[in-house]
Amino acid sequence: MPELPEVEIVARSLNTIVSGKKIVASELLRSRLVPDCSPTDFADRLRNCTINFVNRRGKHILFDLDNGRTLVTHLRMSGRFMHLPIESENPKFAHAIFYFDGDTRLVFDDQRHFGLMKIVETSKVSETESIRKLAPEPFSDEFSSDYLRTQLRSSKRSVKEFLIDQTRVCGLGNIYAAEVMFLAKVHPEQPANTISAAKSVILHDKIRKVLNEAVSLGATLETNETNIGGSIYGSGSDWAWRVYDREGKECVICKLPIHRIRQGGRSTYFCKRCQKKTAVRQSK
Ligand SMILES: [Zn+2]
The missing domain is CATH 3.20.190.10 (MutM-like, N-terminal)
Structure with missing residues (x-):
């Protein structure tokens, strides 16, 4: 999708x-x-x-x-x-x-x-x-680091499920959520309300980075007027995901094989070494 x-x-x-x-x-x-x-x-x-x-x-x-x-x-x-x-x-x-x-x-x-x-x-x-019910647009002022922090604190779901919930964060799906968590070094099963204040600032930054990167790439591609659809980053483009769809392949940072788990019926890809779970405690 x-x-x-x-x-x-x-x-x-x-x-x-x-x-x-x-x-x-x-x-x-x-x-x-x-x-x-x-x-x-x-x-x-x-x-x-x-x-x-x-x-x-x-x-x-x-x-x-x-x-x-x-x-x-x-x-x-x-x-x-x-x-x-x-x-x-x-x-x-x-x-x-x-x-x-x-x-x-x-x-x-x-x-x-x-x-x-x-x-x-x-x-x-x-x-x-x-x-x-949609969350604020990710590039709007309303989608601030404080906004994200407040939302994270009020959710007990895994950070992966949190990130793809359009009422919390607007615009991320399975692919970009995986990329965001990888860049932010967050374990996908970490409960949202245990994400530290410092980490939530990093997540906010990476959400914008990943979305912006993809929009910028898309903007450089030539539009085919007879096929204006969602499969922009398909075969033939130079696009390469950092972690998404890379099960068993080397992590681009630590070379350990990328893992795949099921969350809410869908695959999540992550690196066990780079994205460690932090101790589960309600952060201040
Ligand atoms: Zn790694």
């Missing part, structure tokens, strides 16, 4: 490609993509509006429209956008199509069928169910 950096790059790419474009018609081909709206309502609410800009909140992509509405999209597992010439055929998993004034259309294609869209009043975007 795309994590914050990938969604950021998708939103930036879309902003470049579709801002200022007028939607003359829309088609909803898989009704469950937009659970609270019929295909007819979907088409009605989007007809003849212009896309002001595209941005992001958490992993949600927001199309700000000039009719006072915002189209909120979550790519989930495999959702992607394709900017195509009008004469080309629809891709196999075309679930929504936005026809532009001119000779192109934007298709939402989703092989795994988990994608979600919602049309909301722009003034109420922050009150939308899935957005309301």
Whole structure:
């Protein structure tokens, strides 16, 4: 599933490609993509509006429209956008199509069928169910070192589960959480409320570092207009994870083999020597 950096790059790419474009018609081909709206309502609410800009909140992509509405999209597992010439055929998993004034259309294609869209009043975007509970954006002032410290102290869950909880820290998934814990030298099973004050400052720093690094890399990659999706850092890129997906391979710091454990049904990768558990006590 795309994590914050990938969604950021998708939103930036879309902003470049579709801002200022007028939607003359829309088609909803898989009704469950937009659970609270019929295909007819979907088409009605989007007809003849212009896309002001595209941005992001958490992993949600927001199309700000000039009719006072915002189209909120979550790519989930495999959702992607394709900017195509009008004469080309629809891709196999075309679930929504936005026809532009001119000779192109934007298709939402989703092989795994988990994608979600919602049309909301722009003034109420922050009150939308899935957005309301999100933690502050990781690059915002609100996401301060004090904020993170307070959140850590109030959670008894493992630091790994804490980091991927979007209501605590916004934007980290399985991959970046592993990278953050490795850089911060934190054991993934350490209870969040036992992280020391000094360590929580380091975690805060590494969260921003890891996300920033990935966004910066993504920004250097060329956008493929016909495939704007979450699989940005796939094969062919020079990207290499420090610890994620490296079970049995040498730790880049100490050369010990990287370990994999299961947490909440998902794999966590870490180095037993570099990421030691500290004594479990409620830190001050
Ligand atoms: Zn190591």
